[in-house]
Amino acid sequence: MTENSQLVRLDSGEPSPATREPLFGLDAESLASLLVEIGEPAFRGRQLAEAMYHQRLTDISALTTFPLALRRRLADLDWRVGRPAIAKAFQSADGTERYLIEFEGSGPKGKTAEAVWMPEGDGGEAGDSATEDAEGDPGKQAVGCPTQAECPRSLAPGDRGKHEEDVAPSFPAASADERVGDRPNRAWSRATVCISSQVGCAVNCQFCLTAKLGLQRNLTAGEIAGQVVALLDRHAVRLGRDRLNLVFMGMGEPFLNYDNFMAAVRLLVREVGLSPQRMTVSTSGIVPGIERFALEPADLRPKLAISLNAPNDRIRAAVMPINRKWPIASIIEAVRRVPLRPRERITFEYVLLGGVTDQPEHARELAALVRRTGLPAKVNLIAWNPGPGIQYTTPSPVTVEQFQRTLVDAGVPAYIRQPRGRDIFAACGQLKRTVEA
Ligand code: SF4
Structure with missing residues (x-):
């Protein structure tokens, strides 16, 4: 067995x-x-x-x-497939779709989670040579649903700086198409799927609304992989012909549900036929999880992203309390043990919080930190997604661009994620509301 x-x-x-x-x-x-x-x-x-x-x-x-x-x-004998099902689909004008996924057999608590489909990606994997290699299309690959905080469910540049309520007054008011049965067209050349590993999350990042749910439960391997297959089915994806990327960056911390997360990866690689080089897992820095991950064989190991979000321990502990348990140095030390494929890079995800992590000195400190690691790495920058009840502010596009420029000038590859699906109220706050609905 x-x-x-x-x-x-x-x-x-x-x-x-x-x-x-x-x-x-x-x-x-x-x-x-x-x-x-x-x-x-x-x-x-x-x-x-x-x-x-x-x-x-x-x-x-x-x-x-x-x-x-x-x-x-x-x-x-009552044998049944029991694949997770799309209960609701919210369609954006830009092609992004967000889904409420329903799981069979779970009790009333933790019965649903969310997944996202992004045709053409959001540019998040720009600069990832390992994927470009796999694609044979260097420089054009773009992927990525980031961590919750960095999710493509972000606001358009013109909307940055507003609070969520200003641009997304309420979930039911969304103009999104909720008809699950409507098959979308295939007007896409590549796509990214973002899936959840838990219902809710226990990590308690201060900028993330999912944290407010707390952890409701871990998803099983079938529930994690089933989100992917349900989306492949909906979009009639032809594996081997269509370019598909998968990110474990929806609800939850995958490395706090490690066994089921990796069982899902094995299933997706061996049974479904996805390449681990087309998958990225993001962690908030669960050191024992990273250490286990480093031991996984290359043919089953997704790429790794660290949700860093601050240039030093003091600020990181304030925005991510988990940092008190596993500070930055311990995370970096664990990451060093991960054997990278040729030209593969570690991604550092960095959410810019207005006045907290977006200042020029933060950019300089971050550049020095990344350079000091000596790791082949890149930084993905994401302007914070506003959410009700969270007091951070969103930096202006100019601030984000200046931050990026400082990193690049210091020799650190840095990319800005593009917002996707804003008209379907897909920021982090809506995710929590949907799951609670
Ligand atoms: S680990 Fe991810 S989902 Fe969990 S609280 Fe932090 S940002 Fe939110």
């Missing part, structure tokens, strides 16, 4: 041990074991995996590679 088999509750003595559990999330080997347990040949497990992860089937009765009698038997 594989590591994913832990997802199945074995009920010894019964012919169908997984009758009440979703099958989605189990790898081919685990599925084969289940089928063998009910007296079927193991190859049926591969067929089932192929149907769920490649053909994106959500109903076993449509699995025509299985004889009708077997399909009926599985239905009698």
Whole structure:
């Protein structure tokens, strides 16, 4: 049995041990074991995996590679795919879509999380040579849903400096299209998918509204990977032909749900067929998680982004209390252990908070910090997304550009993320409201 088999509750003595559990999330080997347990040949497990992860089937009765009698038997045993479903879709004029994803089998608490689809990305992976290599399209690759705070759900430059209420008065007032059944067109050449690893978050970053939810629960591997497959299905993505990037930067801290996060990565690589070089995981700096991550094999390890957000421990501890447990030096030391692929870079995500982290001296200190690490690295800059009840301000576009210029002049590659999907009220504050709805 594989590591994913832990997802199945074995009920010894019964012919169908997984009758009440979703099958989605189990790898081919685990599925084969289940089928063998009910007296079927193991190859049926591969067929089932192929149907769920490649053909994106959500109903076993449509699995025509299985004889009708077997399909009926599985239905009698209450076997079901149980893939997470898109409960609501909010469509932006710029093509970005935000989804409320519903999970089967979870109780009333933590039943939903959010995922985002960004056609053409947001420029966040500019300068990432490893991905450009993989793409064969240097300089053009753009990706990335950042951490919650850096999410593409940000305001357009002209709206910066306003509070969220000024530009997004209330979620129900959104002009977004909520009709889940409407298939969007395929007018995109590449896309980025941003998914959640937990419902809520325990890290308590002061600039992030998701933090106000607290941690409701960890998502399982199937629930994490299922968000991706649901979006691939919705957009009819042809893996191997379409350029798709995946970022683990939605709700939650992936490294505080490490086992399920990595089980989802294995599933996405081995069963779904995504490349780990097209995936990026962002952490707030959970040092034990980074140390474990460093031991993962290259063929299963996504790229790493550190949500830094401050140039020194004093400021970072104020905006990210987790820094008191794992200060910057300990994070950098752990990151050094991650064996990078040729030309791969570590990304430092940096949210600019007006007057707090966006001043020229902060830029100089950040540049010195990044240079001191000696790591192949780049910095992604994100003007803070305003949120109700949070007192920070958003820096002006000029301030952001000057900050970037200071970094670049100091020899530190720095990129500014572009806002996406603002008309669907997709800033961090809306994410929390949606999940609570
Ligand atoms: S780790 Fe991410 S989701 Fe959690 S509180 Fe911090 S910014 Fe928000």
